[in-house]
Amino acid sequence: MQTIRGFRDILPEHISLWQRVEQEAFSLFESFGFKEIRIPVLEKTDLFARSIGETTDIVEKEMYTFSDRKGDLVTLRPEATASICRSYIQHKMYATDPVRKFYMTGPMFRRERPQKGRYRQFYQIDAEVFGIESAYIDSELIFLLNELFKRLGLTGLTAHINSLGCPECRPAFQRALLDFLGKRKQVLCENCTRRIQKNPLRILDCKVDSCQKALEGAPATIDHLCQACDDHFTIVRTTLERQGVAFMVDKSLVRGLDYYTRTAWEIKTTTLGAQGAVAGGGRYDGLVEELGGPATPAIGFAIGFDRLVEVMEQLKKNGQDPPLDLFIVALGNAAMAKAYHWSCDLNLAGFRTGMDSRGKSMKSLMKRADKLNASHVLIAGENELKENQLILRNMDTKDQTMIAIDNLVPTLMTLLTK
């Protein structure tokens, strides 16, 4: 028996980094006024098809879609934004307060070919903001990501940002791009030839050499922005500069979901092989209305949790297991019976305490204590029980002292917490 292809266990020895990331992220989000939201893993297929875009790779070939026992078409969520929008609309949140800031984490599912940094079940940390059109929110989200990565001690990341325009300026840009490409159709790769019809914007970030060549001198979205979009993008850039957030404007950054408008960005690393994006986000001012809600500006990002942890593991030597405060070496059945109660009491008193009740030799038990990285060992054998005293051994200094069994827990609290 083993996991399904592209699915994996995250084992206890790796979990501490996950917890640390989660704690740092959530406390940072909370202090910026975000609230946690929890949404279902399964939604109607239609939600994703309408929001992400019928012709995107995600919808066309990567979703886990099936009909349930009644024949309803449902899909394991490939991302979180669509569901959060659905929730915002379904609960009419706009009626009481259109401005909402959410964060969440959880598994997403996409049936791609697995490789380094890419799994079929992967985890994202999301943040979304509804109801604010101001460019300061765009800056705030990018600033937030930058701050989080700083707190986690990450280096070697670069923020790529771009503006994709809005329904006002995009048609004109698309015409300009198609005009430009018209003369070079033959050079484009198979994919891009198809994209001319379906989604010309995507040609911009094609990685095929011949396409990159063909794009030299091609019009860029940021050169065709309408006044409002241009102003918006200017504020994003100048604000980030003023806050000291390093970024580069990347004209080829497009992103593969159709709902994005205006600001789009990705945080990239070079340490994960071909999977460069550790986080990505963008504005999606039309999506809430598209899904049946009132016209509501919105913006959000997703952090690739698995990728983030992998980058961190490469940067740091993975920390040891947290050490044990005390290991109880109990020799014989009588000692073991007592040790069990001591151990529980000490655990409740806040000590990380362990023992081994497999009836092993003293040498084995000492080895066990060493393996668990115990700072102290409490030795309880027949002699000690007779004397009503135990040996407390400091594993670093090898000092041993006798302590009374009466009032054991209070005694250890004073001895071990100094």
Added chain:
RNA sequence: GUGGGCGUAGCUCAGUUGGCAGAGCACUAGGUUGUGGUCCUGGUGGUCGCGGGUUCGACCCCCGUCGCUCACCCCA
């Protein structure tokens, strides 16, 4: 969906021309009757991914298949 690399002990990997299945680490016991890390000695542990074929004989050669991995594509 398309390519490349790899599947031998818990882990990392050797395995000669086709001739008894190996090492290091880890685990375990002892050396030391009740004291850890270093050291020494012993021990446990294998469907050689799986199925078929060739052969007196297959970890090795052939065919098929599954899995892992990296890359393309796309994204987190």
